[in-house]
Amino acid sequence: QLKIILLNFGVTSNFPYADKRNGCLKLYVSLYDNIKKFYGEIGFFSKRKKEILKSITKINSSRLSKNDFIPFLNDYLRRKYRAEFISKNNFDRYNSLIKNYPRLIKIIDKKDKELIDWILKNRFYFDQLINVEKTKKLKNVYSIKVESKCHSFIANGFVNHNTEAKLMPISSELLQDIDKDTVKFTPNFDNS
Incomplete structure (x- = not known):
């Protein structure tokens, strides 16, 4: 949840890990722009940590990031x-x-x-998918319609796309012989 909160401020972080010394969960915030955003919009309560963070933001930011890239x-x-x-x-x-x-x-x-x-x-953050797994049982899927030029929206840090599609007459013909339990037809948001 903390990763998502930080992401809403435009700050990317790694997966949390347990500190072996005290068992606390920790996140790494790296990359100059992330650290600068964290410093400017969130920061720390501790004076010592504030000073450390301030000194980090004064470091030269012209170095190229190894992982904050724009693919393609x-x-x-x-x-x-x-x-x-x-x-x-x-x-x-x-x-x-x-x-x-x-x-x-x-x-x-x-x-x-x-x-x-x-x-x-x-200022999108592009992250590579490592693994895609199929679920063992069927799950409900919902189509959310968002009015925008590209029909996309951001939710939980992911770019999503409206999934609704109008069935063409030919599609209905192709599906008419399929077992009714296989494809459960539900009209779109606009009943088309």
Whole structure:
């Protein structure tokens, strides 16, 4: 729960672990931007910890992060634009994207500028899935409709997408012979 609370402030952290000395659960907050956000918006109660945190925020932030990256952005830009500036620079880390932004927007089209602006504004944290497991028994799934251009929303730190879909007439034909217990049809939010 603490991870989600921190994430709501834009601070990413690792999985909690038990401190062997006292059994307390601990989280690591790493990456300069996370530490700076934690310092500016949350902080510590202890004067000693406040001073340590303050000194950390004064460290040079220009180093590239090893794990706060934007997947596929470099490949996309290099495939679409054959500009030397794009091929010689990296745009897969937030600090390098911000540093190179003024020159980059002179090269890319309006739609890609909007994409870059959206990525920078929302400062998404991309994390790699390690494992996907099937459940042993069926579970109820709910479709939540959110009014937005992309039909996406963030819940519990994950980007979600509206799952509703209108069945085309051909779909109904394909499904008419399927056992009624196999596919339980429920109309969408708008009864379509």
